[in-house]
Amino acid sequence: MQYMILIYEDEAGYGDQADSPEMQAIVAKHYELAGSIGDRMKGGAGLQPTATATTVRTEGGRQTIHDGPFAETREQLGGYYVIEAVDLDEAIAFAKQVPVRLDGSVEIRPLIAK
Amino acid sequence: MTASALDQIVRENRARIVAALVARFRDLDLAEESFAEACARAVPAWASAPPANPAGWLFRVAERVALDAVRRQTVRNGAAPPELEPVQTAEELMTSDAALIPDERLRLIFVCCHPAIAAEARAALTLRLVCGLSTGEIARAFLLAEPTLAQRLVRAKHKIAAAGVPFEVPGPSAWGDRLDAVLSTVEVAYAHAHADGGGTGRHAGYAEEMRQLTGVLATLLPSESEVLALAATVRFAEARRPARTSDGMMVPLAEQDPASWNAALIDEGHALLARALTLGRPGGRVLLAMIHGEWCARRSLDEPAPWPAVLAIYDALLRLRDDPIVRLNRAVALAEVAGPVEALEEVDVLDAAGLAQFLPYHAVRADLLARLGLGGAARAAYDAALALGPEAAERCWLEKRRAALSG
Numbered sequence: 001m002q003y004m005i006l007i008y009e010d011e012a013g014y015g016d017q018a019d020s021p022e023m024q025a026i027v028a029k030h031y032e033l034a035g036s037i038g039d040r041m042k043g044g045a046g047l048q049p050t051a052t053a054t055t056v057r058t059e060g061g062r063q064t065i066h067d068g069p070f071a072e073t074r075e076q077l078g079g080y081y082v083i084e085a086v087d088l089d090e091a092i093a094f095a096k097q098v099p100v101r102l103d104g105s106v107e108i109r110p111l112i113a114k
Numbered sequence: 115m116t117a118s119a120l121d122q123i124v125r126e127n128r129a130r131i132v133a134a135l136v137a138r139f140r141d142l143d144l145a146e147e148s149f150a151e152a153c154a155r156a157v158p159a160w161a162s163a164p165p166a167n168p169a170g171w172l173f174r175v176a177e178r179v180a181l182d183a184v185r186r187q188t189v190r191n192g193a194a195p196p197e198l199e200p201v202q203t204a205e206e207l208m209t210s211d212a213a214l215i216p217d218e219r220l221r222l223i224f225v226c227c228h229p230a231i232a233a234e235a236r237a238a239l240t241l242r243l244v245c246g247l248s249t250g251e252i253a254r255a256f257l258l259a260e261p262t263l264a265q266r267l268v269r270a271k272h273k274i275a276a277a278g279v280p281f282e283v284p285g286p287s288a289w290g291d292r293l294d295a296v297l298s299t300v301e302v303a304y305a306h307a308h309a310d311g312g313g314t315g316r317h318a319g320y321a322e323e324m325r326q327l328t329g330v331l332a333t334l335l336p337s338e339s340e341v342l343a344l345a346a347t348v349r350f351a352e353a354r355r356p357a358r359t360s361d362g363m364m365v366p367l368a369e370q371d372p373a374s375w376n377a378a379l380i381d382e383g384h385a386l387l388a389r390a391l392t393l394g395r396p397g398g399r400v401l402l403a404m405i406h407g408e409w410c411a412r413r414s415l416d417e418p419a420p421w422p423a424v425l426a427i428y429d430a431l432l433r434l435r436d437d438p439i440v441r442l443n444r445a446v447a448l449a450e451v452a453g454p455v456e457a458l459e460e461v462d463v464l465d466a467a468g469l470a471q472f473l474p475y476h477a478v479r480a481d482l483l484a485r486l487g488l489g490g491a492a493r494a495a496y497d498a499a500l501a502l503g504p505e506a507a508e509r510c511w512l513e514k515r516r517a518a519l520s521g
């Protein structure tokens with residue numbers, strides 16, 4: 001089955017610049033991880049910081065546009081993978097290898113089967 | 115066959131049959147429902163002609179019920195139905211139960227105790243599916259309303275199905291986490307069973323199921339020292355149950371008369387612990403079992419309490435796992451070996467805010483303050499402990515200690 005692996009970290013840990021040394025180091029680790037699982041990797045990307053986020057909110061049928069992410073949290077969604085895994089244990093084993101610079105959380109969500 | 119004979123067969127074989135059904139159909143609800151249906155069919159069927167192999171009968175009937183349900187489902191989904199299994203043959207009826215029903219209990223335990231399920235829900239699921247307790251019995255032990263507990267079970271089973279929790283004994287890469295989750299689940303479940311000192315209240319009987327469950331685990335995983343240690347600890351603790359209260363009041367471990375402990379259970383505990391100790395460097399659960407083992411080696415109240423040995427083991431445990439609860443327990447031993455001044459110094463450096471809701475923290479402090487003649491501070495600490503709603507036997511004891519304070 002397929003799982004989405006969502007990576008939450010404090011984005012402040014990567015500094016203001018997209019090419020900071022911290023960012024370059026973590027990107028290299030992500031490439032290494034992605035390469036290690038071959039065609040079981042179904043997709044994924046890093047996300048630009050939440051400062052670039054825009055949220056469309058629907059309330060009572062009315063839509064409004066907001067600057068910023070859906071929720072202000074201490075750790076933010078910074079990237080994701082979609083992987084093919086035989087079961088949750090394999091997905092957990094992958095999630096444990098996802099590089100996190102300081103503290104962070106990696107959430108595992110099964111995709112709805114097509 | 116009488117209803118009670120049927121009951122006993124169901125109780126003795128339930129885990130094994132449900133586990134075999136779970137392994138075959140990979141569906142916890144289907145396994146439970148088919149087993150229940152087989153039991154219901156046994157009542158009229160066995161009244162006229164009891165089978166030679168009752169457990170085998172239940173397994174085969176449950177298997178057919180489940181297969182029928184799977185067939186109906188696949189037909190509804192428009193797919194080709196699976197082949198029907200042949201019914202039980204005469205040869206199978208002669209075979210022993212053990213040979214007919216594959217032992218998949220370990221798999222079932224690992225499914226119910228997956229770390230992706232919350233610990234309390236894991237414990238409830240294990241008690242329901244592996245130990246066969248009713249939802250009502252578990253709800254009473256967990257101090258929850260029955261619908262609340264039932265809903266947690268439904269959510270946990272749904273997550274197991276939807277998130278892809280494997281129906282296999284885990285492989286080496288996941289073994290550490292998965293085994294630890296099994297053991298912590300059993301600990302949570304046992305803590306609920308152990309909380310009632312007298313054992314005659316709402317937990318009556320269920321500590322016995324915990325003894326069986328840990329015994330099954332120790333049999334199925336004989337080279338895991340932590341598994342053997344947990345089985346030993348449950349036996350040591352259960353052995354002391356008869357002495358844990360007197361006239362409805364808690365009796366502290368050091369004041370319990372070893373003559374009223376269950377010697378056979380203690381022997382089982384020592385044998386399990388001895389095997390665990392041959393399996394390499396002791397982990398946290400082995401050290402805890404060793405502490406229980408020291409206490410249970412005491413023969414009478416005339417022998418000195420094993421405080422120095424207990425303190426030494428807590429020192430080893432602290433090197434392995436430095437947490438406030440280990441430090442608090444160590445302080446209790448330290449008070450007996452070095453004195454209450456040293457022990458109170460240790461307790462007072464602990465994070466008071468973090469331990470504010472932990473009853474033993476206040477009880478230990480109260481006792482140390484009382485020994486140092488600080489009646490006012492001790493009274494406040496006893497009040498803090500009593501405010502956290504102890505079980506009846508412990509409340510009695512705390513109230514008595516509080517009343518005995520001077521100054």
